[in-house]
Amino acid sequence: MLETIIKTEHLTKSFEGNLAVDRLNLDIRRGELYGLVGPDGAGKTTTMRLLTAIMDPTSGNARVAGCSILTEGEAIKQKIGYMSQRFGLYEDLTVLENIVFYADIYEVLEKERPGRIERLLGFSNLTPFKDRLAGKLSGGMKQKLGLACALIHTPAVLFLDEPTNGVDPVSRRDFWKILYGLLREGVTIMVSTAYLDEAERCTRIGLMHKGKILIEDVPKNVRSSLPHPMIEVWSDNARSSIELIKNLGGVIAVSLYGDRLHITLEIKVPAPELVANLKRLGIDVKDYRDILPSLEDVFISMVE
Numbered sequence: 001m002l003e004t005i006i007k008t009e010h011l012t013k014s015f016e017g018n019l020a021v022d023r024l025n026l027d028i029r030r031g032e033l034y035g036l037v038g039p040d041g042a043g044k045t046t047t048m049r050l051l052t053a054i055m056d057p058t059s060g061n062a063r064v065a066g067c068s069i070l071t072e073g074e075a076i077k078q079k080i081g082y083m084s085q086r087f088g089l090y091e092d093l094t095v096l097e098n099i100v101f102y103a104d105i106y107e108v109l110e111k112e113r114p115g116r117i118e119r120l121l122g123f124s125n126l127t128p129f130k131d132r133l134a135g136k137l138s139g140g141m142k143q144k145l146g147l148a149c150a151l152i153h154t155p156a157v158l159f160l161d162e163p164t165n166g167v168d169p170v171s172r173r174d175f176w177k178i179l180y181g182l183l184r185e186g187v188t189i190m191v192s193t194a195y196l197d198e199a200e201r202c203t204r205i206g207l208m209h210k211g212k213i214l215i216e217d218v219p220k221n222v223r224s225s226l227p228h229p230m231i232e233v234w235s236d237n238a239r240s241s242i243e244l245i246k247n248l249g250g251v252i253a254v255s256l257y258g259d260r261l262h263i264t265l266e267i268k269v270p271a272p273e274l275v276a277n278l279k280r281l282g283i284d285v286k287d288y289r290d291i292l293p294s295l296e297d298v299f300i301s302m303v304e
Contacts, residue, residue: 005030005157005188006051010060013046013211020046022211023060028190028204033183035202036192037295043211044192045085048161051190052082065156078106081150081158085165087143091135095126095145098134099152106153120148124178140171147178158182160191164198176201196295207299214302219295226293226301228252229268233261233278234286241283248277255300262297 006028013021021043028034036044049055053073062069065079121127124144164172199205206216238261245254252264
């Protein structure tokens with residue numbers, strides 16, 4: 001069993017009586033890529049600010065890399081990298097100057113800097129752009145520069161708060177490739193995301209809602225936690241069909257995915273029988289198939 005590197009004990013944060021983080025208990029092991037998954041307002045950012053000792057908890061405690069957030073905040077900051085949603089890049093500095101600036105902040109030894117900087121530039125594919133102003137970079141390149149700055153002091157734990165929010169799909173893919181490279185080097189990563197497809201890339205996830213973890217496991221086990229059969233139906237009038245299907249006997253829930261509907265059933269119904277029922281309601285069924293629930297299906301089901 002790998003050692004625990006992040007542990008929270010009834011961690012709680014309240015703002016004017018509103019619970020943002022509600023008695024949170026986490027146990028994250030060294031070498032994990034842990035995904036804190038949930039919509040805006042779930043408590044993900046507040047959790048990260050507590051764990052990085054930026055914010056004090058209302059009650060409870062946490063230990064990160066062996067240090068208490070209550071009494072050893074400064075020691076924690078030397079052992080972690082943190083990339084917030086609005087990472088503090090200086091747009092009037094070049095890529096290289098930004099990295100050097102963060103090396104100064106973290107007091108990286110002069111003799112160690114050339115090798116680390118060269119490696120981080122190559123790691124993030126930013127070497128050709130080292131003399132470009134950060135303000136002239138694309139969104140995806142800014143995120144990679146932010147990551148390079150957060151890694152300049154070789155942290156044991158990396159906290160990333162919705163790092164690919166608003167980034168194009170190709171840059172998101174490249175960013176995750178970099179994270180996998182860090183995992184192979186033994187860095188523990190905690191990433192928050194509202195993208196449920198990204199959660200599939202994590203070694204373990206916690207689905208968060210209203211400051212609490214609803215379920216925590218490897219993505220495959222979370223998907224299989226929904227104890228009901230599900231089918232996917234293609235229809236040209238999918239959106240207008242939702243309420244009709246919800247009122248159909250044996251249907252637990254209906255979710256819309258473009259021109260597709262995910263229908264959760266109480267018991268497995270023979271496909272011809274189900275399609276006949278749908279057509280009887282005036283729904284144009286183009287195609288259908290049995291499916292395993294997605295993480296989004298599980299999350300919606302648990303919240304509802």
